[in-house]
Amino acid sequence: MKVAVFGKQYKSTFNDSIIYFFKSLNQLEYDVYVFETFYNFITEKTEFTPDNVNLFNEVDCEQGKFDLIFSIGGDGTFLECAALVKKCEIPIVGINSGRLGFLADISKEEIPAALSAIHKKNYIIEERTMLKVTSDPQVFQNHNYALNEITIQKRDTGSMITIHVFINNNFLNTYWADGLIISTPTGSTAYSLSVGGPIVVPGSKNFIITPIAPHNLTVRPIVVPDTNELTLKIESRSKNYMATLDYKSEIIEKSVELKIKSADFKIKTLKLENKTFFSTLRNKLMWGFDKRN
DSSP: OEEEEEEOOOOGGGHHHHHHHHHHHHHTTOEEEEEHHHHHHHHHHTSOOOSSEEEESSOOSSSSOOSEEEEEEOHHHHHHHHHHHGGGOOOEEEEESSSOOSSSOBOGGGHHHHHHHHHTTOEEEEEEEEEEEEESSOSSTTOOEESSEEEEEOSOTTSOEEEEEEETTEEEEEEEESEEEEEOTGGGGTHHHHTTOOOOOTTSOEEEEEEESOSSTTOOOEEEETTSOEEEEEEOSSSEEEEEETTEEEEEETTOOEEEEEEEEEEEEEEETTOOHHHHHHHHHTTTOSTTO
16 A cells, blocks of 8 residues: 655654554555655654655655555644645545544544554545635635635724625625635534534535624624535725635735635545544534533
8 A cells, every 4th residue: 555644743742653653554564655844853853764665745646646645733734735635536544643633533542543444444435525716816826725714804903804795696795804714514613613603514515604703793604505606805994805725824905806616626534434523523522521411
């Protein structure tokens, strides 16, 4: 099996786990490729050099396609891994080097069991919707996709931003707020959730439109099918506004309109058979930890 390993950084408490991880891949006789900057971090951080590995800096969909790619870190690292994979349809395995995440849902204690299950092919592949952002001019260039969300935010700390939202050119609403989040079901448990948005099960084929600190308290989050195209028109006292696409941010002239629709490809995630979205939800949000339940 040909596998890739992507990551950025981790705390010293993960040192033993990363050593075990690479030694296990070696014992399984996998053909292992490590993201070069992550490899450099490992050798400097742990004073451990993984044996029998190759280095890579980008994923080529045509040449040398990987069977799967491990994302080691948190959910933010997973998002960057998804951007690296893009249309290549390589399943991503999320190993969390810190606290339990929604995407990186395999803890360091579960690494031995996870590697065994993957080797025995005891897993399922889930597909996650990506959203695509276009504009004239194109502000995010070739990195105009997001697994979680796009966020529009004001730059002037003293005033709100005005965002006119259209669905298939039909006017939905004008939002006077600090900003607006358009998220996928995957992103419903991220920034959108923290400002009162609903939890939406992955695979629901929806966009969630969630205002950030709206001026009108009657304006609530709304869920719409992702078969629609959304158009955002911005007004602001500032000359520009900030748009964040997962972990990528751009300062954009307020005259630039954004169009959002579902991408024509999906990100594949590898899930162990004993791991479900609902079990992760219970653990992450500590549902049932109340002794009264």
